[in-house]
Amino acid sequence: MTQPLIPHRHAPVKLADFDPRHIDGQWNKQTAAERIAENTAISGELAYRLYAENKRSVLLVLQGMDTSGKDGTIRAATTGINPLSFAITAFKQPSVEELEHDFLWRIHKATPARGHIGIFNRSHYEDVLIVRVHKLVPKSVWRGRYEAINGFERHLAANGTTVVKCFLHISKDEQRERLEARLADPTKRWKFAKADLDERKLWDDYQDAYADALTRCNTEHAPWHIIPGDRKWxxxxxxxxxxxxxxxxxxxxxxxxxxxxxxxxxx
Amino acid sequence: MTQPLIPHRHAPVKLADFDPRHIDGQWNKQTAAERIAENTAISGELAYRLYAENKRSVLLVLQGMDTSGKDGTIRAATTGINPLSFAITAFKQPSVEELEHDFLWRIHKATPARGHIGIFNRSHYEDVLIVRVHKLVPKSVWRGRYEAINGFERHLAANGTTVVKCFLHISKDEQRERLEARLADPTKRWKFAKADLDERKLWDDYQDAYADALTRCNTEHAPWHIIPGDRKWxxxxxxxxxxxxxxxxxxxxxxxxxxxxxxxxxx
Structure with missing residues (x-):
């Protein structure tokens, strides 16, 4: 059975309908590794041409729960491509200066220049995810942001940026296993903070917030992709x-x- | 015969004393490729720890004449290392806003955050190279910049940034061959601009300006390395x-x- 990568528009996304362990086709770890190597060679060539052409750009947005593998995905998808072609931005807690501006201000500054591939590790979507879940702004503020995001992404698309958004979809069980693995591995333990467990308690609220973002901002000019995330490969x-x-x-x-x-x- | 990588201090650098085809040791293309692969694996591990430690940073500065291979060097030295560990900045002609500030303003903004490896493709040294050769500011201005640069780099070093500066040293003949190769290859021709030939006419002036920068800014806290550059490998x-x-x-x-x-x- 296939599972759509881009959720159907005009109906609310239910994350329960998307299996985080889904595999489309006859892939296994080995054939996937071969295909990724082939992809990077071809993407590397095309990225070189994109840079030479110097007219358009790509923006790859990665979102997902803690441990969903945003860093690992970036590493796997870009290794082998000339690092001059892409610019990675990790959005963390906003600075005091950033909070003095509208939520898209720091995002816009980081959009890719012509000829480049920009990769966002977290993004403006945090302003309808963590901000909503933790009630950092009132509902009257965050509910207007979906439209603002759609307008912003439409503007980017109209100016030559192809926007590709990926939600790395993992199950709650898988997150538990990955957190346990972090605790067990001395080279990964530094990534663990006790606050991660508090966030995990809000799992359902986050899933609801994700479902809304995936529903309301799944536009033709900037579609969302729901990536089965329980298997890293x-x-x-x-x-x-x-x-x-x-x-x-x-x-x-x-x-x-x-x-x-x-x-x-x-x- | 060995050739020092870091020029001796307390004596003016003469670039004629540094052979762009020099090879130290018994290397060849094949053994070099194997060593680079080993280096990247080890550097990748250490970069991960640097990121986890989150206290210090590295700044690798690459300078060199047109076609000296700054892009290619970055690619070779970083491919295989997690792209999240480093941030590459290419300094081009300054913007109007940048010109409204002192020459180190845009540079300081781009220095690596704690835990990161910053790579500068061109740098603040352009302000004592192209700016000097083309007389974009009077001598009274640029001659004060060597001291300003030393002070700035001392400040970075004192704050946990290890500064490594590399001059990619190529011969004038090698540049001719590389420019001809660009013209002959349809996938490289876009890199060629007729202005490159005007710059080439100023070869000697640039070599003098480089020799001065290599002499005056070869400090203990931020040494210059003269990299034999005629052989890419x-x-x-x-x-x-x-x-x-x-x-x-x-x-x-x-x-x-x-x-x-x-x-x-x-x-």
């Missing part, structure tokens, strides 16, 4: 495929040559 | 070695654990 494969397909569809071209280059003699 | 090897040695010397450690983590049960 499959999650990496799907995001790597998406990046490759996005670049293939854009089909960037080397720019027209300056006239008379064939006459030039370098002395 | 050797250049990549030397910079990759430097990055590894820098991280090994820093020897970053995982942070002390929050107390009581061993008592925690994830529910």
């Amino acid at each position: 499959y999650r990496n494969l799907v995001v790597s495929n998406l990046l490759r397909e996005t670049l293939e569809k854009m089909n960037p071209q080397f720019p027209a040559e300056e006239a008379g280059l064939d006459q030039i003699k370098v002395v | 050797y250049r990549n090897l030397v910079v990759s070695n430097l990055l590894r040695e820098t991280l090994e010397k820093m020897n970053p450690q995982f942070p002390a654990e929050e107390a009581g983590l061993d008592q925690i049960k994830v529910v």
Whole structure:
């Protein structure tokens, strides 16, 4: 059975309908690794052309619960691509200065320049996720943000940025296993904070907030993808495929040559 | 015969004394590639620890004439390391806003955050290179900048940033060959601008300006390295070695654990 990557529009997303362990096709860890290597080679070529063309850009947005693997996905999907082609921004708790501005101010500053692939590790969606769950602003404020986000992303798309949004969808059991693994591994224990457990208690509230964001901001110009996330290798494969397909569809071209280059003699 | 990587202090650098084709040791393309792969694996591990430690940072500065291979070096030295560990900044012609500030303003903004490796593709040294050669400011202004740079880099070092500066040293003949190669290759021709030939005519002026920067800003807290650059594989090897040695010397450690983590049960 297949499971849509992009949820159907015009109906509320129910995350329970999306299996975090779903696999589409006959993939296994080994064939996925081979395909990812092929993808990175092709994406690397296309990223080089995108940079040479210097007209458009890609914005890959990664969201997901704690331990959903945003860092690991970025690593898997980009390793092998020229690091000059992309710019990664991790959005953490906003600074005092950032809070003095509207919520899209710091986001807009970090959007990719022409020719580049921007990757957001968390994003403006935190302003309808953690902010909503922890009631950091009243409902009257956050409920207007979905429209603001859609308008902002429409603006980016209209200006040559292909926006690809990925929700790394893990189960609550999988999160428990990953938190336990962090605690058990001395090279990972530093990532653990006791506050992670408080966040975990709010699991259902977060899932509701995600479902709303996935419903209200799943636009044609900036679709959401629900990535089955319980198996790391499959999650990496799907995001790597998406990046490759996005670049293939854009089909960037080397720019027209300056006239008379064939006459030039370098002395 | 060996050739020092860091020029001797207390004597003016003469670039003619540094052979761009020099090879130290018994390296060849194949053994160099193997060593680079080993370096990246080790640097990747250490970069992860640097990030976990979250106290110090590395700043790798790359300078060199057109076609000296700054992009290629970055690619070779970083591929395989988690892209979340480093931030690459390419300094181009300053914006109007940047020009309204002192020359270090835009540089300081781009220095690496704690736990990160910052890589500068060109840098504040352009303000004593292109700016000097093209007389964009009077001598009375640029000659004060060497001291300003030394002070700035001392400040960075005192605040936990290990500064590693690399001059990618190529010969004038090698540049001609690389420019010709760009013109001959349809996937590289877009990089060529006729203005590159005007810059090439100023070769000697640039070499003088580089020699001065390499002499006056070769400090203990931020030494210059003269990288033999005519052979790409050797250049990549030397910079990759430097990055590894820098991280090994820093020897970053995982942070002390929050107390009581061993008592925690994830529910």
